[in-house]
Amino acid sequence: QALLPTRRWFNTVLDDSHLVVHCYLSSLAKREKEGHLFCQLLDMLKFYTGFEINDQTGNALTENEMTTIHYDRITSLQRAAFAHFPELYDFALSNVAAVDTRDSLVKLFGPLSSNVLHRVASYLCLLPPLPEGEDSSHEKEFLLELLVSRHERRISQIQQLNQMPLYPTEKIIWDENIVPTEYYSGEGCLALPKLNLQFLTLHDYLLRNFNLFRLESTYEIRQDIEDSVSRMKPWLSEYGGVVFGGWARMAQPIVSFTVVEVAKPNIGENWPMRERIRKMAFNQIIECSFLESGLRKHDVCFLITVRPTQPYGTKFDRRRPFVEQTGLVYVRGCEIQGMLDEKGRVIEEGPEPKPRLRGDCRTYRVFLDPNQYQQDMTNTIQNGAEDVYETFNIIMRRKPKENNFKAVLETIRNLMNTDCVVPDWLHDIILGYGDPSSAHYSKMPNQIATLDFNDTFLSIDHLKASFPGYNIKVTIDNPVLQIPPFRITFPIKGGKGKKRKEEDGNEEKPEEAKTLTVEPHVIPNRGPYPYNQPKRNTIQFTHTQIEAIRAGMQPGLTMVVGPPGTGKTDVAVQIISNLYHNFPEQRTLIVTHSNQALNQLFEKIMALDIDERHLLRLGHGEEELETEKDFSRYGRVNYVLARRLELLREVGRLQESLGVPGDVSYTCETAGHFFLYQVMSRWEEYISKVKVKGGKLPDVTDVSSLFPFHQYFANAPQPIFKGKSYEEDMEIAEGCFRHIKKIFTQLEEFRAFELLRSGLDRSKYLLVKEAKIIAMTCTHAALKRHDLVELGFKYDNILMEESAQILEIETFIPLLLQNPQDGFSRLKRWIMIGDHHQLPPVIKNMAFQKYSNMEQSLFTRFVRVGVPTVDLDAQGRARASLCNLYNWRYKNLGNLPHVQLLPEFRTANAGFLYDFQLINVEDFNGVGESEPNPYFYQNLGEAEYVVALFMYMCLLGYPADKISILTTYNGQKHLIRDVINQRCGNNPLIGRPNKVTTVDRFQGQQNDYILLSLVRTKAVGHLRDVRRLVVAMSRARLGLYIFARVSLFQNCFELTPAFSQLTARPLHLHIVPTECFPTARQNGERPSHQIHVIKNMPQMANFVYNMYMHMIQSTRHYQQRLLPPPAMIEEPETTQTQETEVEGE
Known part of the structure; x- marks a missing residue:
């Protein structure tokens, strides 16, 4: 049912046999204990039987289309009732909304006999017609359920999802069929979704990941609750209350708990917009350790009710059920808004010291889950159940690193409520259908013929070795001038050749298809200072690495499998650098699994020719960077402000050198006017004097003598002009002007930072406008997607490192960190680098890991589906002998020469x-x-x-x-x-x-x-x-x-x-x-x-101990020899002592 190829026929057979109705009416489904798992599995089957998809075309059905199908069913039933069943005239003439609920349908069809119900079902082609004179062989209960389940109003999947609480409750946390124990044996089935190779729609894909991520988080929450509550040792007191015989660092007893606000629902919703409550904790000594450990705004905590039945002093037995021993009754989640001061106001977090509060009690304001609150209140009012929110006696927090599940779940739910627009060339591959190689650059219609490889190649010989099997055609015959950087034109297969073949009737010759046109070009002079010279790559990439770099520069999906030590990070950095130089208007998003991988990337990016003002790092972990530079959001703002002042000082120096009066270096705006009216005018006048006129070259000395900025460049290495040739000196002069022009170009970019006054506004502008290379971890992307989309964040390329270690959903979310343009995604490239032969994402629960296949990363799934990969095949990390211990796991993994x-x-x-x-x-x-x-x-x-x-x-x-x-x-x-x-x-x-x-x-x-x-x-x-x-x-x-x-x-x-x-x-x-x-x-x-x-x-x-003692004794012996009597300190003896010390060492 959950796979499109089999669903097309199986769903028809299932619908015709009415298996789901038979199962719901079976004896097993009616047994509360024995049939619990069976009913859960049956609910999953029913859900996929009515999934919002067209079984024939595979297209996802919209909400309006599903509503139309429902209305067609009801109206066909009404027509049948009107034409053949006079007793159902009232039903036939009613509007759909009045009769399509389960209660209404049961009330209308319940009084009818089995034969009448059978005739109605046969008229709708649900059952074979009843032979005349015979009674129906089906029970009335089955016939009634068949008609009702077929025509009852369906609840929208999105509506169901939006009404679902994000925090787990005690009913889910300790349900072994949904959240099995860590020691799942693998025997039997569970009521869990599975991550297979294929999915029905993007909604199905997100829903399965949502449910599994929620349940995996629930399992971790269960472990934390069991650990904290068992440490607190709740016992039954002599007076019937609760007494705590222990304490836990992550949990604290609650004295009182009050709901202070229940906001009205939004229009079209039936749950409150928000609920705020306040609670108070006591015992200041314990409470301090609880709070000082980091209870902050937006932290997720859990409110727990325990009613122990064990008397004081009873030991906790881990072999017995936890809930039974501790008397745990309720668990509800909440989000911290802040601690309140004595006047009931939230104490804002910041660098300012917090006010001293008197007494032992502390009051906190928290937000509850509105969906859960609505369910609890409905249960209390309709069924007379206990008010959960008057019973809590423990609050528990979790480690912040492991406590981001709510934000991730909200992100996934938000994605399911929006029209997910993934690029057309990726859609089918993500769902597991179609040609797995359709997104490879060789099959993309917008393949780029000519690419500038910048500093990728170290020499022309390196280039030739990087393309074995190709004929290399260099546009310059002089070997002396065949030096990098190189611009390479590749033969394009597919679109262009096909068009030429259709129009001209000519086919591309084999030798043309294997010929590369190489054009050496010179990087324009950037200025006379040593720091103006571009940083260059020093790594001699292998031909496989070059293929990975080439694929990464082309549009489409690039998958690079990198065994240990094969230079995955170096390849990633070179791809980033080449994209930065080839497409300066595009923005690249870097996503990794860990902060450490992000740091390694940044340290190598800084070694290449990339302007650091275009680098930005989001999230935490930059403090581990082995550099003094701060690439965080506020670190980059400070860099821009400091750089602005530095450039304005350069403008002031230029102004003094030109003898221009006034204060032109006060702001970026005044500097811009100065450049336009003073600098450009002088440069244009200079160019008019030294340019070639009538085919005659001016005198070489004129280039230097007429140059207007000699005084400004007086601090550069002299002489600036060589005086050997006109072309060389003109290139130097133009380089000097490029240096000056770059100052004013940067100041124009920084002008917004003068107009924006707050650090927050400046950091937002930096993220949205200034930065070209933005890096973050996959977790940060999942947490902050809403904020990034709200800001209007845009990007064109995604590069993912450690892809095989990232959860499937955390790999997918970064694709959708931006709003579509005119209904289309602007994403052009997706580069994934990883190694599926190493460890997968960490999933603590064995059932989710193995049964649900949650440990399968998207990278691994793409490899299994058959997406083309570039397999790096030469390692440079370990000795060849050590490499032999693991290279058997890879295809043709060899060693680089330096090994x-x-x-x-x-x-x-x-x-x-x-x-x-x-x-x-x-x-x-x-x-x-x-x-x-x-x-x-x-x-x-x-x-x-x-x-x-x-x-x-x-x-x-x-x-x-x-x-x-x-x-x-x-x-x-x-x-x-x-x-x-x-x-x-x-x-x-x-x-x-x-x-x-x-x-x-x-x-x-x-x-x-x-x-x-x-x-x-x-x-x-x-x-x-x-x-x-x-x-x-x-x-x-x-x-x-x-x-x-x-x-x-x-x-x-x-x-x-x-x-x-x-x-x-x-x-x-x-x-x-x-x-x-x-x-x-x-x-x-x-x-x-x-x-x-x-x-x-x-x-x-013993050997090490004896060796250590011998070394200590030897050291003492040498020290004694090195200390001569005071009267005998002479120069020759000092020298001899030093030599002896060296020999001893």
């Missing part, structure tokens, strides 16, 4: 016999893996072994920041950190490693040396996922040392390609302790020093 040539890759790892090794770790004190908490795995033997090896490396001279320790489980990560704190954390001789984290968290990062702990000794665990193995094996550049139970992992079939190489080397650690870092020994060469074989962890720990 074989650079000294750091050719020399051995000091102190080690091998550059990688698998080290077997047996039980320590009879214990292998342990599990202090469920699924919190630790292995003390491996933790101690890893830290001992880290200390050994530091003692040999390895820099601690070049070593990272990884593990596959959070429990082991915390254990290793504890061991480091105990053994060497505060020791200045050793220090701490660069990172101690999990493999999953370290994806996208690298280090020279990786120590990896695999933890498990009883079962392989989640390393069985080959994608996690690839990430683990590919983080190291020079050395990888893995600690594991070899007998367990070598028998795992999925891991065989990597572990067969690892087990080919000895499984005991082989070290060369007499070597120091760095060593001159070549990799693979047998050391001349003695090799020590370490057989277990205690031996390694």
Whole structure:
């Protein structure tokens, strides 16, 4: 039903058999407990049976079209009633709105007999006609339900969605059929939507993602509630109330709770526009820790009611159901508006100190969910249920990083309420239909023939090597002038050739189709100062990388699969730079999964010829940039204001050099008048004097002597003019004028910042008008879509890094951060760069991850559908031997030449016999893996072994920041950190490693040396996922040392390609302790020093301890030798002492 190819016939069969009606009337559906899952699945089937789509054409039906279908059904029923059933005249003559509800239809058709109902159904072709004289074989209940369900008024899908609360309640949070436990076994089915390869419509696509994102968030909320409430230890007091025997950092008891405002509904809605409530918390000591941790405006909190039945002192048992033990009754969400002062006003957030409040109580104002409030109040009034909002006794907050679900859900809901306009060339591919290669640049009708590759190529030889199989035709024959930058004209397949063939009857010759026309061109002189020279790319891209860059510059969808170390970021940055120079009027949006990837992109973008005033970074994380420049919104505003003052000072200097009176450097406007009336007039006069007249060149000295800006450029490297040729000197003069003109061009762009006075207005103008390259994370895009659309944000190109790590919906939202123009999207290019062989998006719940396939990214789905990809095939990160551990997972992944040539890759790892090794770790004190908490795995033997090896490396001279320790489980990560704190954390001789984290968290990062702990000794665990193995094996550049139970992992079939190489080397650690870092020994060469074989962890720990003590004693010995008696301090002895110290070191 949810796939168009099968739906076309299956939905007809389903409708003819009336299966849904039969199921609703079955005994299983009427059993409340046993039939609960069955009814949920049946509701999903009914929903898709009546989905808003034309089964034959596959086109989505609008609300008006669905209403027309409904009216046609009702009117056909009324015509049948009028013509053949006199007892239904009242129904036949009524208006549709009066009779199309379920209650009305049951009331009208309920009194009729089974035979009459059968005749009505047969007249409508729902059942075969009844033979004369025979009674209907169908039960009256079935016939009545068939007619009613067929003709009752349908609720619009959008209306249903808009009436849905965004916050989960206790009914959803602990429903195992909707939100299964973390330990879902994979057996049986669940009432969950699935993310397949194909979707019915964009509405269906968004709806499935909306529901799954909401339920995944609900699962995380459930974990937080269970953790916080169990820590608070709610018990039944002696007086029948609630007493809390513990405390939680993320939760706080509530004293009182009052609804202060219920706003009127908007026109056409039946829920309040908003509700505001205030609540008060007590116990200032605990409350301070709760508030100071970051309860801010727009934070989402949860209001909880608990009515425990357990007496004071009862221990919490994690094996028993949580709700039953704690007596949890209600859960409702809310959004913080702010804390109130003593006069009942919201205390605004800002740099100003907050007022001191007296007493122990604090009052907060929060917003409730209006849909949920309406449902609760309706239930209270109609059914006499308890007023939920008078019962809350706990408020719980969550970590801000994990608490953005409401904003994302609102964004998805807003998208479903608007006409989603995706480009025509993307629509079918996103839904999974049509030709998957239709959006490739080679099939796009607007393919660009000539592209300026700017500084992509380092030489003409580099260009020729980048296009194997092509004939290169250079427009300039002189080899000396064949230097970059190059402009390349490609043979266009499709549109142009087809048209020529139809018009002229000529076909393109094969040699023409494989010929590239290369035009070297010179970048115009930008000025006489050294900083005027453009920054250039220094990377010699491979031919595959060049193909990725070429595809990214063309219109359409570009998919780049980048294995570890293949230069994905360098390719992305070069594409951005080339788009910036080829299409200066276009704007490019950069989206990544993490702030770290965004920082890496920005650091490399700054190294290329891109004006930094056109760069903008939205969101947080810019503080981690390894640069002093601030690319955030307000950082760029400050840069523009500072740059404006700097340029106005240059204008003042130019004014003084020309001897012009007045204060022309006061504002951008006065500077503009100065340029027009004083600078341009002088330049035009100069050009008229030195231009070629009558084919005769002026004297070379005139170019310099008549130049009007000599005094201004007096601080430039002299002489400015060479005096060798007229053309060269004229180019220099024009370069000087370009420098001056650029000053006034920038001032004209900055003029708006003089007129806009507030920082907010300036930052908005910067985002909408000034910035050409805008970067943000996918989460920020989802959170801020409404604000960006409101501002009129526009862009032409999207580049996504880490695409395979981004959730499907978070990949889709950035496509719609702008309003369409005349009903069409202005998006021209979508470049996705990622690696689907590495870890997918993080989904904590196994049921959503595997059953609903929520871990599938849009990038991975496109690869599975068959969208063409550019597979980068040469890595330059790791030694060739280390690359072999994971290159079997990729197509033809080789090594770049520098991996074989650079000294750091050719020399051995000091102190080690091998550059990688698998080290077997047996039980320590009879214990292998342990599990202090469920699924919190630790292995003390491996933790101690890893830290001992880290200390050994530091003692040999390895820099601690070049070593990272990884593990596959959070429990082991915390254990290793504890061991480091105990053994060497505060020791200045050793220090701490660069990172101690999990493999999953370290994806996208690298280090020279990786120590990896695999933890498990009883079962392989989640390393069985080959994608996690690839990430683990590919983080190291020079050395990888893995600690594991070899007998367990070598028998795992999925891991065989990597572990067969690892087990080919000895499984005991082989070290060369007499070597120091760095060593001159070549990799693979047998050391001349003695090799020590370490057989277990205690031996390694003792060895490191003895080595450390020996080093300490040696250091003391040298220090004593370096301290001569005071009377014997002479110059020769000082020199000798220094030499001795060097030798000792």
